[in-house]
Amino acid sequence: MSTRVLIVGGYGTFGGRLVQLLADEPRLTLIIAGRARERAEAFCKSLRGAATFEALAFDREGDLDAALAAAQPDVVVDASGPFQAYRGEPYRLVQACIVRGIDYLDLADGSDFVDGIAQFDTAATARGVCVLSGVSSFPVLTAAVVRRLSQAMTRIDSVTGGIAPSPYAGVGPNVIRAIASYAGRPVRLVRDGHATVGLGLVETRRFTIAPPGRLPLRPVLFSLVDVPDLQALPKLWPALKSVWMGAGPVPEILHRSLNVLARAVRLKLLPTLVPLAPLMHAAINVLRWGEHRGGMFVAVEGADRGGRKMESSWHMIAEGDDGPLIPSMAAEAIIRQRLDGRRQAPGARAALRELELADYEALFARRRIFSGVRAPMGEHAPLYRRLLGDDAYATLPTPIQAMHDLTGTLAAEGRATVERGSGVLARAAGAIFGFPPAARDIPVRVDFSLRDGREVWRRDFAGRTFTSTQEAGRGRFDRLLCERFGPFAFGIALVRTADRLDLLVRDWRVLGIPLPRALVPHVAAHERVEDGRFRFHVEIKLPLIGLIVRYRGWLVPLPVRPAG
Numbered sequence: 001m002s003t004r005v006l007i008v009g010g011y012g013t014f015g016g017r018l019v020q021l022l023a024d025e026p027r028l029t030l031i032i033a034g035r036a037r038e039r040a041e042a043f044c045k046s047l048r049g050a051a052t053f054e055a056l057a058f059d060r061e062g063d064l065d066a067a068l069a070a071a072q073p074d075v076v077v078d079a080s081g082p083f084q085a086y087r088g089e090p091y092r093l094v095q096a097c098i099v100r101g102i103d104y105l106d107l108a109d110g111s112d113f114v115d116g117i118a119q120f121d122t123a124a125t126a127r128g129v130c131v132l133s134g135v136s137s138f139p140v141l142t143a144a145v146v147r148r149l150s151q152a153m154t155r156i157d158s159v160t161g162g163i164a165p166s167p168y169a170g171v172g173p174n175v176i177r178a179i180a181s182y183a184g185r186p187v188r189l190v191r192d193g194h195a196t197v198g199l200g201l202v203e204t205r206r207f208t209i210a211p212p213g214r215l216p217l218r219p220v221l222f223s224l225v226d227v228p229d230l231q232a233l234p235k236l237w238p239a240l241k242s243v244w245m246g247a248g249p250v251p252e253i254l255h256r257s258l259n260v261l262a263r264a265v266r267l268k269l270l271p272t273l274v275p276l277a278p279l280m281h282a283a284i285n286v287l288r289w290g291e292h293r294g295g296m297f298v299a300v301e302g303a304d305r306g307g308r309k310m311e312s313s314w315h316m317i318a319e320g321d322d323g324p325l326i327p328s329m330a331a332e333a334i335i336r337q338r339l340d341g342r343r344q345a346p347g348a349r350a351a352l353r354e355l356e357l358a359d360y361e362a363l364f365a366r367r368r369i370f371s372g373v374r375a376p377m378g379e380h381a382p383l384y385r386r387l388l389g390d391d392a393y394a395t396l397p398t399p400i401q402a403m404h405d406l407t408g409t410l411a412a413e414g415r416a417t418v419e420r421g422s423g424v425l426a427r428a429a430g431a432i433f434g435f436p437p438a439a440r441d442i443p444v445r446v447d448f449s450l451r452d453g454r455e456v457w458r459r460d461f462a463g464r465t466f467t468s469t470q471e472a473g474r475g476r477f478d479r480l481l482c483e484r485f486g487p488f489a490f491g492i493a494l495v496r497t498a499d500r501l502d503l504l505v506r507d508w509r510v511l512g513i514p515l516p517r518a519l520v521p522h523v524a525a526h527e528r529v530e531d532g533r534f535r536f537h538v539e540i541k542l543p544l545i546g547l548i549v550r551y552r553g554w555l556v557p558l559p560v561r562p563a564g
Contacts, residue, residue, distance in 0.1 A: 003339060006031040006073035008058055008093070009080030011043035013172030014107050014136075018079060018328040023049030027339050031071055033058035034080075064096035075103045075338070077135075077331055082178035083110035084226070091120065094131055094348070098123050103130045103343075105331050105351075109138060109178060111188065114228035120348035131348035132334070137163060137296065138227035138245060139350060140330040143236060144357040145298040149312045149373065153302035157241050159233055161298040162207060162222040164248035167288035169324040171249075176281040179247075180273035182226045183258065184265025189230040193241040198224045201262035205246060209295035210479040211315040211372040213392025213496030215504065217295050219478050221255055222246030223262075232350045250290055254283055294323035316364075316371035326369070333359050382406055383455055384494060386472060387481055392496045397529040400501055402557055409449045412534070416444040416461060416553030425545045433485050434466035435549040444553055461551070476507055476514065487511045490521075500528035519543055530554075 005022070009015040010032035019030055029052040032040045040055035047053050058067055060080065068076070076097050083090075083106070090113060097104040098120060108114050117133035124131045134140065142161055150156050165171065179201065186197035203224040210216030225247045234240045249255050258280070264270045273280070299313040318326060333355055334344060344354055364371060377386045384404040385393045393401070403412065420430055420438045442462040449456045455470040466485075473482035477491035481503070484490075491507035503525040508515050524539040537552040 002029045002052060003027055003075070003335075004029045004031060004071070004073045005075045005077060005335060006033055006056070006058075006068075006071050007077045007079055008033050008060060009078070009174075010034060011039050012079060013170060013175070014328050015077070015079030016043065017325050018077065018107075018331050019043075019047065019053075021325060021328055021332040022335060023047055023051050025336070025339065026050035028052070028335075029054060031056050031073060033071070035059055060093055064092060065099070068096055068100050068102065073102055075105065075335065077335075078104070078106035078108070079328075079331075081108065081110075081174040082181065083108040083113040084178045084181045086110075086113065091116070094120055095123075098127050098129050098131065098348075101127055101129055103338075105132050105135045105334060107136045107327065107331060108133050109136060109175075109227055111226050111228045111231045114139075114350050115231045117348050117350060124348040125346045128346050130344040130346050132344065132351040132354060133349070134228040134232065135330045135334060135351045135354075136327045137330070139229040139232045139352055140355055141296070141326070141357075141360060142229050142245075142298055143233065143352045144355055144360060145314045146233065146237075146300055148357045149298065149300040149314055150302060152304060153300070153310050154305050155239055156237050156300060156302040157239075158243070158301045159229075159240065159298065160205070160207075160242075160244045161229065161296070162205075162220070162246040162248055163296045164209060164217060164220045164222070164250070164294055166292050166294040166318075166320075166323050167250050167290050168292045169294060171281070171284055173277070173281045176284070177274065177277045179225065179258075180277040180280060183273045184262040184270075185272075187224060187226045187230065189243055190234045190240060191242050191244075198244070199262070199266055200224055200226055201258055202266055203244075203246075204259065205244070207248075207297055207299075208478040209297045209315050209317060210374070211317055211370050212374060212389025213372070213395070213494075214317055214370050215493050215495050216479045217291075217293060217317060218506070219476060220248035220250070220295075221252055222248040223255065223259060228350060232352055236352050249284060251288065254287060257283075292320050294318050296326070312373060312375045314371065314373050316369065318370075319368035322367040322369050325367070329360065329363050330355060333363060379453060380407070383470060383472060383481070387479065387494050388496060395496060396501060399529045399532065399534040400527050403527070403534050403555065406448050406450060406455055409447070411445065411447050411558045412555040413443070413445045413558060414533075414553055414555040415441055416551055417441060418461060419547070419550040421545070421547035421549070423546060426542075426548050429542060429545065429548050433488075433548075434464075436461035436464035436466070436551070444555070446555060480506055490523075492523075497526075500526045502526045521548075 007015045031054045033056040037057035044053040044055045114134040182200040187200045189198050201223045205222050208219045227245050229245050233243050295317040297315050301311045374389050382405050417440045418436050445460040447458040458467045469484045471482050473480040473491050480491035489509045490505050493504045493506050495502040505523040508520050522541040528535050533554045535554045539550040540548045
């Protein structure tokens, strides 16, 4: 028999994505519900998949008992919202589901709404009904990540997290109305061990999301948002002293505009941003540019059994259209578990323990979603290991690791071929950086050394030398390798692919002044292993100029001479 799932707001932003995730399941009948039946019918006609689709006119303020009796669902999912705006009887749908013995999930992002769901625990348990609130990235995924990160900790002191949607994610109007409702207003949270308040969209922090071995996001500005985690996580870990959660919408100029408006509410220059929600929705969905990538992070600080400080962070990046699906994945996973005979226990609660990170990782593996954990490493750890992360670095072929495990000095020799651009400007650019002239199969030597915390690379191509320094980037170069050639500095991402290490230029400066990213040199550089040897390939082109230099070859480390 088919399991019937009624999705309130089923043709909306998050409800529609949940339908998309479940559409391949032949054991499901998905009832697409909303106030406008014609929109529900049009959405059903657009769907393809093994599930059965039905359209239903559904008004959560109407006769819910009659509507549920007609639809006969096994599960109801409320994906409508904004949950912060539910007034009067905000839990009418929850109560109607309990009376009829129907399991209930919601994708609530309002901390007060999710916190209040526990009042129905006795009634839900007596009726044998499972009522889960906040079935979304916040707090389900967050709680699962904290459990993973804190496995070696005996005490958790603080949790910080944030979500950075792609500018092309398509934010729904209800999300914007929810944000507008608390922008500039007090948001309840725990800070320094005390229950207090923060200011929504006023408090900001910056963080770089960088899963080990993956292309990181550019540093993201996050602003405090009112999500269930702020109240739910301290209940799960009572010793927790601080919780802070943010959102990092881009482009940043629009984000900064929201910060200014939130401060205007704080200063009572504006009563609320709710009347501006339609304008905010239009701006963030029309004025968008940048990379079609999003991400999320969770950072945990605590202590081990000996009382020593520990910290760890989880990073996740989603490429293209896969990122917007993540907030609906918790509901997908719980519904699929039900189909497999693993129904959640009766009772009403925030969905903090329903899924583990492994459940998410299985869903991520089906899409272009990549995640990993980073732990701090001392400054004495090799530079490339620090930037890539232990897990990614450990997968590099041994000859590549040998070239980057620099703790003192290292020399390597081999052969190389050099090509140079032929134009006047190309020759001039090559001369500025000191690149060697064109030649085939010439001897090459690279001397590596450490100086003041930086790696110094001196390259010698048949007597023609040029030098650069490498270090861990900061600021706009955070999580990047910063390579300097005289007054020029380049922010380079280290990306571990299937059989090689790619080096991708993401940003550049001259004399410390940021240069336009549109003019950043195109660099195709990688390191790989062939016939047991370390091989390198570097190709540099400039917009409007073309090829500056291309050099490739192989290197073998020289034996380290004994001291004395």
